[in-house]
Amino acid sequence: MRALTYFVATSLDGRIAGPDGDWSAFPTEGDHLDMILASWSDTLPAHVLAALGREPDGTRFDAVLMGWETYAVGLPLGVTSPYPHLEQVVVSRRHGPEDVPTDVRVVGDPLAEVRRLKQQPGAGIWLCGGGALAASVAEEIDRWVLKVNPVVMGDGVPLLHGGGYAPRDLVLTACTPYRSGVVVLEYERA
Template structure:
């Protein structure tokens, strides 16, 4: 069975973006390390599918670059109807049913890109198999949380932790 991997960065206070969806704080030059991709390349090699919420998709479209995952099957979960776009299929059906079925299909792992609402929904349904969370040494004070308010308590088993010279700390965990 395919695995759903939540690979994401968060501020020390638990936000994945500013209130308006801005993630520019992740790309601060101070955090750049020559030759280090924080496991991103290995993640991309292990997946053939991405899964994201509509707001996250809109943030990605706002980057000044072409769509970054054209060689993957990309699903965008949305409550509203949208016509499929280049490299993207929109999913309006129940997200938990969709992801359960997706996990049963043949293929590589599935990258859960986010955001907070989708993360919470799939966490509550027990559909996230791995968590690779990178903590960035910044406090945003407000924003879009990694998991929405009301998320139930969930114990995770830490498989590995890594610290980087730039202050990032990455945890690899499983339920």
């Protein structure tokens, strides 16, 4: 069965974005980025990979699940298909197939979609964001990979926002500090 991984940047106070969805407080330079390029290239948008002259390695993920607000970040830049190297699923109850290109799928029930994806053959499923979506599928998250950034936001989008979270024991499988101040914490369900 495929695993659902919540791979996300967070502040020290558990915010994945500022009050207006702004994540510019997170460092965009530093040695932690080498780790992302080397081990998590599937999570980089196609336009970023192209600018770096890189290709996704396709080994970690082959599907991405994101909320509409996360998806819409690229729209002002003309990015309508941010991860064409992955099966792209956007969760929205206000938007439909007419609002996205044909290689992006819109669904209304995230929990049912995660369960469906897990039953399909393939590599992993990346939960890209946001906090409300993560809370709604928390019971299905198999792996948590938190890029904890050395910033405090004080307010904004929490790692898990709203109901739906089912507490469970998590086992720390890796803790990697970087000179940039970023610490990557990896947990799996016990």
